[in-house]
Amino acid sequence: MKILSWLGSSTGVAVLLLALTLVYLVAALGIAPPISNGNITASFFPVVLGLIMLVALGTSVLGGRRKTAAESEDEPSTEADASTSFGPLAVVVLTAAYIALFSLLGYFISTALYAFAMTLVFSAGRPGRQQLLVKALIAVAIAVLGYGLFEWVFQVRLPVLWG
């Protein structure tokens, strides 16, 4: 959890972007030399982009430092929010599971399950048994409507369980 909340901090994002940029730059230089025979190659543009990114990240981090130093912002409070709320984490995990199961279970089962789980994430408090039933019905309704829209109206083939 500590790592997650650090990743969510402004330094974490800057470091993440920096790491991505460095990987990108190394990969870019691996494609081809940026200029060969006086012509620019497939790697020229990415190398320039990577360099621009480094400069931009540098100035934005420095600018951010200066600002926090000057105003001593209330940044910590927003970070505290992130670590206390499990909502976003639940959305990410559920969505990842949905995508992984989408073609395996077929559209219908996976979508109904996903929609049900999402209605749980987006509800205040702990739902009672009757509410769970309502939510299950809602989830099936969402799956049916989506199916109707794509399969019937637009004749798109969605994955099925025994496809």
Place this chain on the structure above:
Amino acid sequence: MHKSIPVLGLVALISATAAHADYPQRDVRMIVPWGAGGGTDGIVRKISSLAEDSLGGTIYVENIEGGMSANGLVQALGARPDGYTLVALTYDSVVTIPWQGMLAGYDIDKLDLVARITSEPDSIVVPDGSPYASLEELVAAAKEAPGEIRAGIQNMGSRTHLTLLQLQDQAGVTFKVVSYPGGAAPQKEALLNGEVDFALTSLGDFESLISSGDARGLVEFTDVQSESFPDVPPAKELGYDIQMGSFVILAAPANTPDEAISALEQAYQQAYDSEEFQRWLVDVGVTPNWLGHDEVTDWAQTTQQALFGRMDELKKAGLLGQ
């Protein structure tokens, strides 16, 4: 899942004897590896909608774009070989992708080719106001000013690029190569706004500009005279041995039951022969060129090998990058 494969084989065996027993029982999926609304998409959709009648089933088109058709190929290779998945192949799927080794483990022998529908020779097109009235004049001008005359091709390393390299090689000239990825539309724009001196693609792509008098064809890279464009001589007549062009081939994953292949071939051949399809091809300026299941594999392999040879030579000479 595992059981179904031998069962399918059995079904194929039985139904091969009882011709056209039960195919198709489901809808047939046709993968077009290029965008909706493009040239290949139009041809495949048109003929598929006509083939539905003779096949007695539905054929639905899915546009799976990207990766110079590799994306659609991946889907086709992963599909079950049951006759319910087809894919439309173009030049890039047959030549560029295997040659560059862009898709690991892929070659055209991973597919059963059903038929070739169209093939379209490349050509040289100049704007109407161009000083060059013939290919000879263009070549002569290029000899005077090497690397000055601008040639508009599609992607670098693509079919049109290879055509141009062969012309340069045989004529002993060099042009300035300007690349317009993304089909013939940007080439048209460049020809009209004077950014290039000539464009290299099929005459059909420029049909509307040629018929309106805004552009002229100088040569077609084939050995027979085009009937739709009687003013444009074939390259062979001008002393060049270059045969290059685009084509559309329909294919299924390898090991698709013969029964399904022959049913599909028959359905598409009927659609191809229909008056409606032939008239449509004339309207949009595409050349029909049918090659059935028996011959198309040989043709594709010979074409592929010949082009690989050319490309290797050009690469060795340092003319073709990568």
Place this chain on the structure above:
Amino acid sequence: MDYVAELMRGFAVLMQPDILPYLIGGYLIGTFFGAVPGLTSMLAIALLLPLTYSLDITAALVACAGIFMAGMCSGSITATTINIPGAPASMMTAIEGYPMQQRGEGAKALGHAALASMIGGALGAVLLMVVAPLATDAALLIRTPGKFALIAFALIVIVISQRGAISKGLVATTLGVMIATVGIDVMQPVTRFTFGTAVLMQGIDIMPLVIGAFAISELLVQAENKSARTVEVADVKAAPIRRRDFIPPWSEVREIGLFRYVKCAVIGYAVGVLPGAGGSMAAFVAYAESMRSSKHPEKYGKGSVEGIAAAEGANNAMCSGAFVPMLSFGIPGDPTTAIVLGVLVINGLQPGPQFLDSQMALIAPMFMALFVSALILVPLTLYLLGPWFVRIVSIRRDILYASIAVIALVGCYVATYSIFQMGLALLFGLLAWLLRRHGYPVACLLLGFVLGPSLEEYCRRSLSISDGSPLIFLTSPDSLFFLALTGVFYYFMVIRKPQARQHA
């Protein structure tokens, strides 16, 4: 005179009972697809492509026109009400509309958006009918170096318009361009940044980026604060929305000014005429120009009706502009017109220089359909359905966000038929959420992604024409013009900005 008569005949055809339903049906489909995150009007036309065999060509074209026009303005509905632009072209509207919604002025924001769409769309259609040949000739004046400078102009201006966060804007824009370079190189068959995987070779589709950056990141934001929304819902219920709330107050319309409406329509039309730009660029360039010339630039980003009017007017005018090069040369101006070109080709028609003369009878109803859908259907839809649009926010949160999640992800699948691209949508959602939390503008990310490939292609082609000399950008008049324009914007938005602040 023949031409006018032909247009009138086109109007008569359009009003026939066997054609008009296609316009209205198309318009409704376009509204739905434009408004729902994860579905775009382009997808609607692509999915309806098989239908065009059975349809009469006039009916098919009229339906396409309706979908296109509706899709460009209905994105503002979800952009304003729930901060998820239904279509990329509405991203600037989200920036201005959502703050208004939070102030309880959502209906007024939608009213301004619809009014601007109506004016922009109708003016664009008139320009299409009147000056199409002229516009085509003008578009041919801009060659590759000029296009490079134009794209660079748009990207530089979006960075400098992020007041107070210019370096973060630059980070987000560059990141967008970087993401777009993954896959096969724009010029030659070389793979880049695929790390040896076949899935990355297919490149990154725009759908996962749009869905991730707007729909999924908003889901994550909403999953975080559970209580905030319910309070707001209570507010909305307490003050029922009346139809007259949608009518923008005359004083504000006067303040926006007729000149601004016309200017934005012309900008949108011109961006449409240039092949390869599209709706989001039209909306953004008009927005930036409006901000530059505004008397109250400080209101931008906090709910400026001027900003909404500029963006929405321009993207609807773009619709008509994009038809110009498609009809006169068969060169589509944006992805949607590329599919409409396919509709023509499937029906055996090849657009070219003589197409407008020879096939006017066929095309006139479509021209009129663009005009009618902008002038009549845009305001009518808002009048009839507006109260429901605003009520989106009073739908139970669990139903609303579960449906958005499902449709956005399934829409991504339908657009690409790829599970991998669905996964990318989640990844970009997470990334965009992190960026948003720390003040990196996500609109920059998207514009960078959309325009990046063109920027690279035009840059490399220009340099191959000039044998590698960058002087070509200074010696070509078209490119020089856009570079000078960039300088003008830089002057007004960065150098002169401190003075403006003193006045305020």
